[in-house]
Amino acid sequence: MAGLRLYNTLTRSVDEFIPQDPQRAGMYCCGPTVYNYAHIGNLRTYVFEDTLRRTLRLNGYTPFHVMNITDVGHLESDADEGEDKMVKGARREGLDVWQLARKYETAWLADMALLNIERPEVICRATEHIDDMVALVERLLERGLAYVTSDAVYFDTGRFPRYADLARLDLHGLQAGAGGRVSQQGAKRHPNDFALWFMGRPRHIMQWDSPWGRGYPGWHIECSAMSMKYLGATIDIHCGGVDHIQVHHTNEIAQSEGATGQPFVRYWLHGQWLLIDSEKMSKSGENFLTLKTLCDRGYDPLAYRFFCFQAHYRSELRFTWEALDAAQQGLRRIYSMDPSDDPIKEPAERADARAEVLDSLNNDLNIPQMVGLLNRIGSPALWLEFDAVLGLDLAARLAQRDADVPQEIQNIVDQRNEARKRRDWSESDRLRDELTAMGYDVADTPRGTEIRKRVI
RNA sequence: GGCGCCGUACCCAAGUGGCUAAGGGAGAGGUCUGCAAAACCUUUAUUCAGCGGUUCGAUUCCGCUCGGCGCCUCCA
Incomplete structure (x- = not known):
């Protein structure tokens, strides 16, 4: 029987999943930037990653899941312009930046728990790994892949030939175009180069000492440093939102492979947007819905989790209140099942049905199809078994329902x-x-x- | 300017070169009930944005048009 297959952004195809260690699957997922509440679009990605780790387990692997907390503020560009979101958030709320980060980290963990998202084995804060980042930058300098200027240490993308691979970037096209990426800012030598460590930016509140002067890390370096620390040079799976492909993950690869000489990630998985009013939900926009808003309106958090299962993780999902109602209603019906009344009685028949459901799951996590199958088959035993992946808390809810x-x-x-x-x-x-x-x-x-x- | 995605019923959506185009919700009808609610049963796309092409055959492959969106700057 075919095992787990995953769509790999690197190869642009659905590939059989083979971890380095046959027992253990390492995964690194880009976590939240904690200057505000997570919105339900952010949470969609964490639900996807949670179903991935549960699927790995169902396939016999022990997941080792690392997620970072970005609690260092980052300016809006490599130049010293724009505003640090942490500083902005702190001023908005009358907190210092450290308090702000802890507040939203706590809120985020609470949301994760409400959605039945299993806690990653490691949750690491960027601010507690500054030394690792400094060491990594030093290593890149030693290898001649970075250079120091008056305003920052930059990664020299010209020294890393595979820079364009993941995103299949047209580097010449980028330079010819009019996008923000081409602009030559700061003291970097090439427009594609990016900062590893910033110095001489007094407006930035969080600052640390480094061999190049007091400053703070570039945004991408934390993921390279922390993934290397907890998962080694080569990671089985790295996840994030699709927005990260072109810049963040591209830069992570350059830094990590530049430093270690080893392949950084074997399978890159990217979750698609949640759309609201046909637009991407964004933290800076007006269309910002939190899990709390949904709960305040009377929805069960797991109804949102179930709503996420309506669409494949690589498809955009359109949020509407009507669709959320549909999900909650659908979940209510599932919770009304009677486990003593199972249409499948023959073991052979059950094995066939089970194989069919597992195959849809293992086919790049086609959970909408899997849910459709479970609905059509209507076997409570199968629902309960696959709830190990769906995480709808079925057994507990049924027990609660039937309690004396x-x-x-x-x-x-x-x-x-x-x-x-x-x-x-x-x-x-x-x-x-x-x-x-x-x-x-x-x-x-x-x-x-x-x-x-x-x-x- | 570069790169890329999407358009399936009232809503959210899965899917395939050819079997009846999943599933959920909503709507309609029914069973049950004093009336309800829940549940259960039945029902709802000759058709997959439009136009061409390839093919014995396309919703599925290719091209164009229209419409919507994303990334290239912080972003799940």
């Missing part, structure tokens, strides 16, 4: 049944409303009145 009804609730049910015997419908309806308000659904069936805790 507390005495005080049972008393109301009894009262209502007596009212019904008296054909006192208004009293009966009043008691039903009371039960509903307490989170219980009442159903009058031919077998009598049934009462169940509502779990979504």
Whole structure:
């Protein structure tokens, strides 16, 4: 049977996944920049990465998952212009930059937990790895791949021939065009060169000593330094949003491979945008929805997780409230399943169905197709088994739903049944409303009145 | 200027060179009920933006047109 296949941005094809170590799969995922709340578009990517790590486990690998927290502020360009978002955020909230970073890191971890996203084995803060970054920059200088100027240490892209590979950049086209990338800024020698370490920028609050003067690291270097520290020179899988392909990941490869001489990443996976009003949801824009906003509107966080499963991770997903309603309603139906009533009874039939579901998952994480199959097959046993990947908390919710009804609730049910015997419908309806308000659904069936805790 | 993506029913969407174009939601009808809710059953695209081409055959491959979007600057 075919194993796990993943779309690799490097090869632009779906490739069989073979980790370096047959037991263990290392993955590095670009984490949040903690100057504001994560929005649900950011969270979509973390849900994708979580399903990936769960899929690895289902296929028999032990995931070792590293995620960074970008808590160093970064200016909007290589030149000393624009504003540091951390500084801006800190001023907005009357906090210092360190407090700001911790506040949003904590909020982000809470969102991750609400979405049933498993905690990565390592969550590392950029500010706690400055020494590693400095050491890496020194190594690049020793190897002649970087140069020091008056304003920064730059990576010399001209010395790294494979620079354009991941993004399949047309370097000449970039130079001929009018985009921001071509502009010659600061003291760098070539427009494509990028900063590894900035110096002499008094407006930047977070500063550290370095061999080149007091300053702070370039944005890309943290991922190279930390992934190397926790996962070694070569990583099995590196994930991030599609926006990172052209600059961030391109630069990470240059730095990492320049320093180690080893391939940096074997499989590059990139998650697509969440769209709102047909545009990408962005942190700076107006179309910014947080998980808290969804919860405040009465949605279960797992309904958002389930919503993410509507589309493939490499497709744009259009967010609408109607679509979120559809997801929550669909999840509610799943939570109403009866595990004692399974249409699949024969072991052979179950094995076939299971193989079909697993194949859709292993085909580059085609979770929408997998969910469709699970719906069509309608086997609670399969739903429960594959919830190891879906993470919808099925077993727990079913247990919660079927838990014994507390005495005080049972008393109301009894009262209502007596009212019904008296054909006192208004009293009966009043008691039903009371039960509903307490989170219980009442159903009058031919077998009598049934009462169940509502779990979504 | 360069690179790239998308356009499938009312909504969110999966998918394939040729079997009935998944699934969910909404809508409609029904079962159940005192009435409900939930659940369950039935139903909803002769058609995959448009026009050409390749092919015995295309929604799926190629080209063009129209429409929407992204990256190249911080960005999931």
